[in-house]
Amino acid sequence: MALDLAQKPHDRLAEMLSADMEAVNLLIRERMASEHAPRIPQVTAHLIEAGGKRLRPMLTLAAARLCGYSGPYHVHLAAAVEFIHTATLLHDDVVDESAQRRGRPTANLLWDNKSSVLVGDYLFARAFQLMTEPGQIRVLGILANASATIAEGEVLQLTAAQDLATTEEIYLKVVRGKTAALFSAATEVGGVIAGAPEAAVQALYTYGDALGIAFQIADDLLDYGGTASVIGKNTGDDFRERKLTLPLIKAVAKADAAERAFWVRVIEKGDQREGDLQEALAIMSRHGALEAARADALVWADRARAALAALPDHPLRQVLDDLSVYVVSRLA
Amino acid sequence: MALDLAQKPHDRLAEMLSADMEAVNLLIRERMASEHAPRIPQVTAHLIEAGGKRLRPMLTLAAARLCGYSGPYHVHLAAAVEFIHTATLLHDDVVDESAQRRGRPTANLLWDNKSSVLVGDYLFARAFQLMTEPGQIRVLGILANASATIAEGEVLQLTAAQDLATTEEIYLKVVRGKTAALFSAATEVGGVIAGAPEAAVQALYTYGDALGIAFQIADDLLDYGGTASVIGKNTGDDFRERKLTLPLIKAVAKADAAERAFWVRVIEKGDQREGDLQEALAIMSRHGALEAARADALVWADRARAALAALPDHPLRQVLDDLSVYVVSRLA
Numbered sequence: 001m002a003l004d005l006a007q008k009p010h011d012r013l014a015e016m017l018s019a020d021m022e023a024v025n026l027l028i029r030e031r032m033a034s035e036h037a038p039r040i041p042q043v044t045a046h047l048i049e050a051g052g053k054r055l056r057p058m059l060t061l062a063a064a065r066l067c068g069y070s071g072p073y074h075v076h077l078a079a080a081v082e083f084i085h086t087a088t089l090l091h092d093d094v095v096d097e098s099a100q101r102r103g104r105p106t107a108n109l110l111w112d113n114k115s116s117v118l119v120g121d122y123l124f125a126r127a128f129q130l131m132t133e134p135g136q137i138r139v140l141g142i143l144a145n146a147s148a149t150i151a152e153g154e155v156l157q158l159t160a161a162q163d164l165a166t167t168e169e170i171y172l173k174v175v176r177g178k179t180a181a182l183f184s185a186a187t188e189v190g191g192v193i194a195g196a197p198e199a200a201v202q203a204l205y206t207y208g209d210a211l212g213i214a215f216q217i218a219d220d221l222l223d224y225g226g227t228a229s230v231i232g233k234n235t236g237d238d239f240r241e242r243k244l245t246l247p248l249i250k251a252v253a254k255a256d257a258a259e260r261a262f263w264v265r266v267i268e269k270g271d272q273r274e275g276d277l278q279e280a281l282a283i284m285s286r287h288g289a290l291e292a293a294r295a296d297a298l299v300w301a302d303r304a305r306a307a308l309a310a311l312p313d314h315p316l317r318q319v320l321d322d323l324s325v326y327v328v329s330r331l332a
Numbered sequence: 333m334a335l336d337l338a339q340k341p342h343d344r345l346a347e348m349l350s351a352d353m354e355a356v357n358l359l360i361r362e363r364m365a366s367e368h369a370p371r372i373p374q375v376t377a378h379l380i381e382a383g384g385k386r387l388r389p390m391l392t393l394a395a396a397r398l399c400g401y402s403g404p405y406h407v408h409l410a411a412a413v414e415f416i417h418t419a420t421l422l423h424d425d426v427v428d429e430s431a432q433r434r435g436r437p438t439a440n441l442l443w444d445n446k447s448s449v450l451v452g453d454y455l456f457a458r459a460f461q462l463m464t465e466p467g468q469i470r471v472l473g474i475l476a477n478a479s480a481t482i483a484e485g486e487v488l489q490l491t492a493a494q495d496l497a498t499t500e501e502i503y504l505k506v507v508r509g510k511t512a513a514l515f516s517a518a519t520e521v522g523g524v525i526a527g528a529p530e531a532a533v534q535a536l537y538t539y540g541d542a543l544g545i546a547f548q549i550a551d552d553l554l555d556y557g558g559t560a561s562v563i564g565k566n567t568g569d570d571f572r573e574r575k576l577t578l579p580l581i582k583a584v585a586k587a588d589a590a591e592r593a594f595w596v597r598v599i600e601k602g603d604q605r606e607g608d609l610q611e612a613l614a615i616m617s618r619h620g621a622l623e624a625a626r627a628d629a630l631v632w633a634d635r636a637r638a639a640l641a642a643l644p645d646h647p648l649r650q651v652l653d654d655l656s657v658y659v660v661s662r663l664a
Contacts, residue, residue, distance in 0.1 A: 034484055034487070036484070036488055036502060036505055037484050037487040037488045037491060038491075039487050039490070039491050040484065040487055088453075091449050091450070091453060094445070094446075094449055095445075095446040095449055095450060113426070113427075113445070114426075114427040114490055115487070115490065117423050117426055117427055117449055118423070118427060118483050118486045118487045118490065119483075119487065120453075121420075121423060121456070121479070121482075121483040121486075122480060122483035122484055122487065124453070124456060124479070124483075125476055125477075125479035125480035125482070125483055126480055128460055128472065128476035128479065129473065129476040129477060129480060131472075131476075132469055132472050132473040132476060135469055136469075137464055137467055137468075137469050137472070140460065140463075140464050140469070140472055141461065141464040144457055144460035144461040144463075144464060145457075145461060147453070147456070147457035147460065148454060148457035148458055148461060150453075150457070151450050151451075151453040151454035151456075151457055152366055152368070152369050152372065152454055154450045154453075155366070155369040155371050155372055155447065155450045155451065155454065156368055156369045158371070158446055158447065158450065159369060159370075159371050170368060173368055
């Protein structure tokens with residue numbers, strides 16, 4: 001998996017799709033306006049202009065383009081995808097009581113929780129308005145399904161937190177909700193709007209789904225410092241928040257009685273003491289939990305790559321391929 | 333406007349539409365389920381089974397039936413309308429930090445704000461899934477527009493609260509967001525799904541819009557005890573929360589210097605003392621603000637009735653007519 005890291009794949013995507021992305025940004029600015037409620041564009045701009053990578057709308061644009069689409073509506077769908085993403089971020093920050101997002105104070109902190117809830121609702125509604133414009137009901141179904149999966153995954157994460165009975169199956173549902181559902185919807189609607197053959201649409205779904213899962217497993221693994229077990233500044237956030245992510249679930253599944261008592265104390269009861277994170281990492285290493293999670297991430301990244309074979313040969317396909325390699329390259 | 337009050341119009345609607353409503357209730361129970369996240373149906377059931385009047389889904393069913401619809405999809409749209417309504421209630425209670433709804437503790441109190449935000453998001457997504465099933469993109473546009481208007485109205489209400497510069501125009505936008513937008517969408521989609529002629533669809537929109545506005549003005553007026561100026565147990569909630577509703581806006585518009593100072597103190601500064609509500613009512617009476625608000629409510633109720641003329645003669649049309657009389661009869 002040799003990879004040219006001179007330019008990151010999402011930077012190459014941004015370059016190749018720059019004209020389309022300019023149209024998306026214009027449409028976003030236009031549609032987040034509200035004549036009488038200036039609070040809405042203020043809150044939205046705070047988040048949208050903080051400079052997220054805009055990976056999701058680029059996935060939609062790339063999918064449509066590589067399937068040969070030349071109409072105008074991939075731009076609407078890309079903007080809708082970004083609005084849904086922004087709405088979920090606004091609501092997430094309320095749910096997590098976060099203080100920072102993209103290196104800036106969160107909207108709930110700058111304004112209030114009320115504004116974050118309602119502006120999120122507004123963006124969600126605006127997303128569905130945008131989606132009606134191409135006149136294809138199928139894209140609405142795909143993005144409504146994704147939205148339901150996102151909300152369900154978040155509720156699941158809420159109730160699964162601190163619960164040692166959380167299985168890998170539930171983890172996968174949480175991960176789909178958190179990341180993969182919008183990735184796969186973003187790529188799938190790109191194919192649908194392009195009128196691509198069913199096999200290509202299915203491949204785009206599979207690519208987005210597997211990419212999102214690989215991405216999230218990698219993220220959760222990096223929260224424990226990756227497989228290098230080097231404790232960095234931000235290592236262990238999930239541990240401190242008692243979240244059941246894949247490495248932890250794998251370690252719990254193999255725990256002996258003493259280890260189980262440890263997990264019950266630190267995760268279920270939340271009684272965490274000095275040195276507990278080091279102990280958690282030692283137990284994970286002993287059971288190969290970090291290596292096993294990394295192996296899972298690589299499998300999902302491979303599935304993403306494999307799905308691309310069903311798509312037309314196109315420079316954008318190569319970048320999507322590189323992207324699937326890139327998301328797990330951080331684990332090398 | 334003689335009215336048989338022996339049976340309230342919405343009770344007659346419930347009776348005439350009982351078979352349809354049974355199908356709606358079944359569909360609601362089916363679609364609020366979540367295999368892995370039992371928190372979702374728990375929160376939803378708490379609210380939905382608390383026994384709201386289900387006026388909104390009944391409006392959709394009635395509109396479809398009186399336009400001669402005999403297919404199955406008015407049930408999906410009615411369920412979608414109820415899901416949107418329930419989602420907004422869940423989010424409202426977070427925004428208003430309410431402790432009671434329909435005589436029971438609110439979900440945010442029984443569970444937490446997080447659950448209310450996320451379950452609301454889930455129901456909103458489920459509503460859009462339901463809406464895709466009839467395969468008519470126009471109904472999605474109508475309900476997406478209504479959802480945007482609802483959220484915008486709520487943000488507007490948030491920023492307009494305590495602001496004496498709030499005009500009747502802004503009040504109308506808030507009222508459309510709060511009540512009329514979902515009423516008018518509920519009736520309009522009933523006509524659209526029935527394939528009714530454009531004039532009938534437009535009349536259904538106008539009926540729902542005017543009914544919702546009349547209803548909300550009446551509600552806001554009753555918060556000041558109606559025009560009788562009798563102070564009851566719940567009189568003055570809006571005053572204490574410093575909300576700019578129609579009677580107050582009308583009184584502020586006519587205020588002399590001394591009255592204006594009073595409004596600045598009690599509404600803008602929130603410095604409310606014993607006897608201030610009585611003083612506010614006295615000022616409103618002096619300027620005929622309560623009577624003027626009542627006159628506006630009657631005008632909107634008349635507009636609702638007048639719109640019905642463009643619809644087919646049907647027993648349900650008579651009940652909708654009675655309903656428009658009923659919503660303002662509380663102000664007699």
